[in-house]
Amino acid sequence: MQNQAQPRIVVLDAETLGEDVNIAPITDQGDVTVHRNTSADQTAQRIREADIVIANKVLIGPDVLKGSEIRMIAITATGTNNVDLEYCKENSIGVANVAGYSTRSVVQQTASFVLQLVGQATYYQGYIAAGSYPRSPIFTHYGPTWFELAGKRWGIIGLGTIGSGVAAVAEAFGCEIVYHSTSGRNIDQPYQQLSLSELLQSSDVVTVHAPLNEQTRGLIGSDELAQMKSHAVIVNMGRGGIIDEAALAQAIVAEQIGGAATDVYSSEPPAADNPLMKIKANPSFLATPHTAWASIEARTRLVEEVAENIRAFIEGSERNRVV
Secondary structure: OOOOOOOEEEEOOHHHHOOOOOOHHHHOOOEEEEOOOOOHHHHHHHHOOOOEEEEOOOOEOHHHHOOOOOOEEEEOOOOOOOEOHHHHHHOOOEEEOOOOOOHHHHHHHHHHHHHHHHOOHHHHHHHHHOOOHHHOOOOOOOOOOOOOOOOOEEEEEOOOHHHHHHHHHHHHOOOEEEEEOOOOOOOOOOOEEOOHHHHHHHOOEEEEOOOOOOOOOOOEOHHHHOOOOOOOEEEEOOOHHHEOHHHHHHHHHOOOOOEEEEOOOOOOOOOOOOOOHHHOOOOOEEEOOOOOOOOHHHHHHHHHHHHHHHHHHHOOOOOOEOO
16 A cells, blocks of 8 residues: 555445544545545445545445455444454455444533433423423422432453443542452452442442443343432443343332433334333433443544544554554
């Protein structure tokens, strides 16, 4: 690639970056064609003559790579499961991802979820929105009990980069931090490590920041939720398959736990009959459409990192290469 002044670059799903982010750092890297979305039956034709392909969720495997001229795949995400890495390695196709760009964004949204849940924000906002406050006989209103975070135990499942950032925020609120390592290998931390059961039974707040893998798929189901305190809240910022969605919906409806929030789902977008979509109006449940990663700053960093990965590949560098 070093001798090619204008590499042919194809962006397959620019819509996943958002219309409000400037992608000039990418389009400045060569002769760029931008597609907002690409379906499975369009992929092979669109990448056939490209040197570099940029994608987030579009599946890129041998079926579309065979016969192409692709030398690099730049992933606009941390995960690499949409690309057949083994095939790319065998065929000298470079693959680069971007890690860490959304950490601050996800940490902030985790804290936002927790604060809204423990402060019963949905209920009290609803009280105002319904016009009830002007009719109150006193200056305040006592609805659902809410609690301070200071002195409470905050359990973190998955103490990686994001989990560690959340721990720092929780400490600032005066919480005691405990964690559970889903791999069993992350043991050198300044916090107490607990079994999953111990963490769920003793925590007032539980936040999930683990990846989805063989150890975490279905990690929290009805039995695990039943172990939580009745006032405790749980927030899933990892992956949807980690918590059984039907079990979580049932625990919320039955008021078995104090509340829950999620930004991730077992399939995205979720089906209309997803159990969590059926309780979307419940004041003890908060949900966002996989946006916790997507602050404008995070997406700007992502675009800039992808551009740097492409520039490095053209210059022969190994920057952020996974293959």
